[in-house]
Amino acid sequence: MLIFTPGEPAGIGPDLAVMIAQEKTAQDLLVFADPDVLLTRAKILGLTLKISETESTSQDKSLCVYPVKIADEVVAGKLNKDNAAYVLKTLDLATQYCLDKKAQALVTGPLHKGVINQANIYQDKNGKGFSGHTEYLAQRANIDKTVMMLATEGLRVALATTHIPLSQVSKNIQTDSLTQTLHIIHYSLQGYGLQNPKIVVCGLNPHAGEDGYLGREEIEIINPLIKKLNTQGFNLVGSVPADTAFTPDALRGVDCVLAMYHDQGLPVLKTLGFKKSVNVTLGLPFIRTSVDHGTALNLAGTGNISMGSLHTAIAYAKDLINRGK
Incomplete structure (x- = not known):
C-alpha cells in the first residue's frame, strides 16, 4: 500500500x-x-x-x-x-x-x-x-540527516543543501555534513541495486574554484573528502564545474550528480523532465x-x-x- x-x-x-x-x-x-x-x-x-x-x-x-x-x-x-x-x-x-x-x-x-x-x-x-x-x-x-534527490529518465540529482538562502550555502558546505550526504547517496543507490554507484560531485564555485582563485571550498573541503572516500570504496568524480557537469558526455555512465545547492542542479533536471520527474527523500x-x-x-x-x-x-x-x- x-x-x-x-x-x-x-x-x-x-x-x-x-x-x-x-x-x-x-x-x-x-x-x-x-x-x-x-x-x-x-x-x-x-x-x-x-x-x-x-x-x-x-x-x-x-x-x-x-x-x-x-x-x-x-x-x-x-x-x-x-x-x-x-x-x-x-x-x-x-x-x-x-x-x-x-x-x-x-x-x-x-x-x-x-x-x-x-x-x-x-x-x-x-x-x-x-x-x-x-x-x-x-x-x-x-x-538527523536526509538527502533530497530528484530523478527523471537518464538523470538523478541530489542536493548537498536544500531550502536555505543562497547567502547561507557556503557555510553549510562542511566536511561532516557532506560526508553524511555522500554516505546516504552511496548506500541508498546500492539499496536500489547499483553495486558501485558513480557519483559526480559539483564544485560550489564557478569553475570549481579554479585552483582557489574563485573560492577555496573545493580545495579545503570538497576535494579532500572525495579523495578520502574513494580510498574507502566510493566511486566519486570531482569536484567538477557545474556548468559542464550536465553535458551528455559528462553524464555518460553516471548514476547521480551531487549539486551543492538547490538551483545549481534542479533547473537542469526540470528542464529535461518537468512533469515527468520525481522527488525522492534518501535516508x-x-x-x-x-x-x-x-x-x-x-x-x-x-x-x-x-x-x-x-x-x-x-x-x-x-x-x-x-x-x-
Missing part, C-alpha cells in the same frame, strides 16, 4: 487525488485528507468520486481515504493559514503510518511553505520555521517520493493540470518497493 498526502488544500493537491481516483492506480493508494474537501473539489471538476474509509478500494472512481478534519473552509486557489495545521497533521499521521510499517511508501503532493510559516505553528529543533517536506519528515522520523526509514511541482494555486479546480509527475512519483515508489524486496 502507498499513502498519498495531497498537501495544500487550496492548491492542486485535491485535484490530483480526485483525478487519480478515475484510474485503476488509485486502488493502491490510501489518501490522508478531509473527505469533504475531496468531494467538493470533485464537484467543481465535474468528476465522480466515491469515498471509502477502508484500506483498499476496488470500485471505479473510488478513493480510499484516511479522514483528517479540515479546520476552515477551503476555497480553490485561495490560501488560508487556518488550514496550515491540517496539512502538517496529514503528514504526521502518514509518517507514523509508515513508521509503523502499515504502508510501504509515502507519496506527497505539493504544499505551500509560506502559508505554514505565516500560521506560526511550527519550529524545528533549531528554532527555525518550516522549510519543506524533506526536513520535516526527517524530524518526524527522528532522523528515511521508509520510501518517500513526491511530485516535482508546486501548489499551482491558479490551476486549482480547473482540471487543466498534468498528472505526469504524480504518475511518475507513484511508479518510482513502486519500483523502489520492488527493488527492496
Whole structure:
C-alpha cells in the first residue's frame, strides 16, 4: 500500500487525488485528507468520486481515504493559514503510518511553505520555521540527516543543501555534513541495486574554484573528502564545474550528480523532465517520493493540470518497493 498526502488544500493537491481516483492506480493508494474537501473539489471538476474509509478500494472512481478534519473552509486557489495545521497533521499521521510499517511508501503532493510559516505553528529543533517536506519528515522520523534527490529518465540529482538562502550555502558546505550526504547517496543507490554507484560531485564555485582563485571550498573541503572516500570504496568524480557537469558526455555512465545547492542542479533536471520527474527523500526509514511541482494555486479546480509527475512519483515508489524486496 502507498499513502498519498495531497498537501495544500487550496492548491492542486485535491485535484490530483480526485483525478487519480478515475484510474485503476488509485486502488493502491490510501489518501490522508478531509473527505469533504475531496468531494467538493470533485464537484467543481465535474468528476465522480466515491469515498471509502477502508484500506483498499476496488470500485471505479473510488478513493480510499484516511479522514483528517479540515479546520476552515477551503476555497480553490485561495490560501488560508487556518488550514496550515491540517496539512502538517496529514503528514504526521502518514509518517507514523509508515513508521509503523502499515504502508510501504509515502507519496506527497505539493504544499505551500509560506502559508505554514505565516500560521506560526511550527519550529524545528533549531528554532527555525518550516522549510519543506524533506526536513520535516526527517524530524518526524527522528532522523538527523536526509538527502533530497530528484530523478527523471537518464538523470538523478541530489542536493548537498536544500531550502536555505543562497547567502547561507557556503557555510553549510562542511566536511561532516557532506560526508553524511555522500554516505546516504552511496548506500541508498546500492539499496536500489547499483553495486558501485558513480557519483559526480559539483564544485560550489564557478569553475570549481579554479585552483582557489574563485573560492577555496573545493580545495579545503570538497576535494579532500572525495579523495578520502574513494580510498574507502566510493566511486566519486570531482569536484567538477557545474556548468559542464550536465553535458551528455559528462553524464555518460553516471548514476547521480551531487549539486551543492538547490538551483545549481534542479533547473537542469526540470528542464529535461518537468512533469515527468520525481522527488525522492534518501535516508528515511521508509520510501518517500513526491511530485516535482508546486501548489499551482491558479490551476486549482480547473482540471487543466498534468498528472505526469504524480504518475511518475507513484511508479518510482513502486519500483523502489520492488527493488527492496
